[in-house]
Amino acid sequence: xxxxxxxxxxxxxxxxxxxxxxxxxxxxxxxxxxxxxxxxxxxxxxxxxxxxxxxxxxxxxxxxxxxxxxxxxxxxxxxxxxxxxxxxxxxxxxxxxxxxxxxxxxxxxxxxxxxxxxxxxxxxxxxxxxxxxxxxxxxxxxxxxxxxxxxxxxxxxxxxxxxxxxxxxxxxxxxxxxxxxxxxxxxxxxxxxxxxxxxxxxxxxxxxxxxxxxxxxxxxxxxxxxxxxxxx
Amino acid sequence: xxxxxxxxxxxxxxxxxxxxxxxxxxxxxxxxxxxxxxxxxxxxxxxxxxxxxxxxxxxxxxxxxxxxxxxxxxxxxxxxxxxxxxxxxxxxxxxxxxxxxxxxxxxxxxxxxxxxxxxxxxxxxxxxxxxxxxxxxxxxxxxxxxxxxxxxxxxxxxxxxxxxxxxxxxxxxxxxxxxx
Numbered sequence: 001x002x003x004x005x006x007x008x009x010x011x012x013x014x015x016x017x018x019x020x021x022x023x024x025x026x027x028x029x030x031x032x033x034x035x036x037x038x039x040x041x042x043x044x045x046x047x048x049x050x051x052x053x054x055x056x057x058x059x060x061x062x063x064x065x066x067x068x069x070x071x072x073x074x075x076x077x078x079x080x081x082x083x084x085x086x087x088x089x090x091x092x093x094x095x096x097x098x099x100x101x102x103x104x105x106x107x108x109x110x111x112x113x114x115x116x117x118x119x120x121x122x123x124x125x126x127x128x129x130x131x132x133x134x135x136x137x138x139x140x141x142x143x144x145x146x147x148x149x150x151x152x153x154x155x156x157x158x159x160x161x162x163x164x165x166x167x168x169x170x171x172x173x174x175x176x177x178x179x180x181x182x183x184x185x186x187x188x189x190x191x192x193x194x195x196x197x198x199x200x201x202x203x204x205x206x207x208x209x210x211x212x213x214x215x216x217x218x219x220x221x222x223x224x225x226x227x228x229x230x231x232x
Numbered sequence: 233x234x235x236x237x238x239x240x241x242x243x244x245x246x247x248x249x250x251x252x253x254x255x256x257x258x259x260x261x262x263x264x265x266x267x268x269x270x271x272x273x274x275x276x277x278x279x280x281x282x283x284x285x286x287x288x289x290x291x292x293x294x295x296x297x298x299x300x301x302x303x304x305x306x307x308x309x310x311x312x313x314x315x316x317x318x319x320x321x322x323x324x325x326x327x328x329x330x331x332x333x334x335x336x337x338x339x340x341x342x343x344x345x346x347x348x349x350x351x352x353x354x355x356x357x358x359x360x361x362x363x364x365x366x367x368x369x370x371x372x373x374x375x376x377x378x379x380x381x382x383x384x385x386x387x388x389x390x391x392x393x394x395x396x397x398x399x400x401x402x403x404x405x406x407x408x409x410x411x412x
Contacts, residue, residue, distance in 0.1 A: 020312075021314065072378070083377055086368070086372060138310070138343050138379060139378040140313045140378065141396050141397035145396075146396050146397025153394075153396070220343070221344060221345065225312055225344050225348040
């Protein structure tokens with residue numbers, strides 16, 4: 001199995017029944033990207049806005065894929081401490097997501113935040129969101145991921161497995177980013193969205209705050225059990 | 233470049249990316265991947281199993297050290313996990329077949345609630361002991377990230393093998409026969 005097949009495996013899983021498992025993170029990523037888009041729209045030159053979305057999508061993909069693949073590759077020395085401290089890391093992730101949610105809520109209210117609202121900052125936040133989402137995610141093991149994990153769990157093939165897990169995670173991220181950008185291109189120009197941009201942005205911020213609280217308090221398992229269980 | 237042409241460019245680039253991924257995926261999955269998959273989907277390991285005590289849904293405690301000297305199968309699952317649903321009938325069938333041979337079966341629900349776990353157990357008619365790892369302590373001690381994952385522990389308390397992903401009857405029989 002090569003990197004291309006792994007990317008395709010991750011990408012196609014997003015648009016299949018496996019999306020149910022990805023629902024652990026996908027609505028929250030959409031809330032994040034829509035939130036930062038609506039915090040930017042109308043304030044910056046229009047063609048720039050697209051660039052403000054695409055670069056954060058790339059940094060999200062990198063952050064998510066790197067940590068996702070490290071967690072998958074249990075044969076790597078670095079993987080064990082990450083998994084053994086996953087509870088603490090999820091709390092820390094919750095705190096980071098809390099700050100990102102607050103940023104989206106307050107960016108138009110506090111002038112200092114407005115000044116630092118740059119593509120660089122958004123790309124950094126996206127990178128952090130990517131890392132935190134990999135940590136809070138409990139993947140359902142698809143047949144292809146099962147094969148990758150089998151390879152990644154052996155010490156002598158762990159690097160090869162990590163490499164494939166990285167591409168698999170990138171495939172999931174590409175699909176998620178494409179869906180989010182398509183949603184923004186489709187709905188972002190609608191009059192009703194622009195008229196209520198601030199309200200929608202705030203809702204996006206609140207959705208991220210809910211995710212943050214769920215991870216800090218350990219309630220995330222209730223979200224998984226009830227929401228994902230309900231969909232199935 | 234105006235907004236409309238930029239939008240078009242993004243749509244075209246996205247469509248091109250999807251197409252490239254589809255073609256790449258089709259080409260690669262038709263090649264060597266098919267043969268490699270079946271042989272590398274699980275992992276052999278020779279580490280001792282971490283000891284733990286789990287509160288079962290019937291109110292009793294499952295203390296792993298009490299079962300030393302017996303082969304043990306531990307399955308981590310969640311009620312909301314799709315492959316866990318797929319594999320549970322096979323696990324239950326094999327449990328009926330191998331319990332008389334002395335194999336101990338245990339299901340551990342993670343990232344789940346008690347109510348949902350109980351509904352899941354009732355729905356799939358699971359008869360082997362099951363409990364909820366509320367604090368994720370057992371999950372962490374096994375170094376578990378994804379679900380489902382099944383561990384095969386030999387009579388000496390060594391993890392002989394584990395499988396990440398849905399298990400089949402054939403795989404279960406093959407691994408359990410090695411433990412007997």
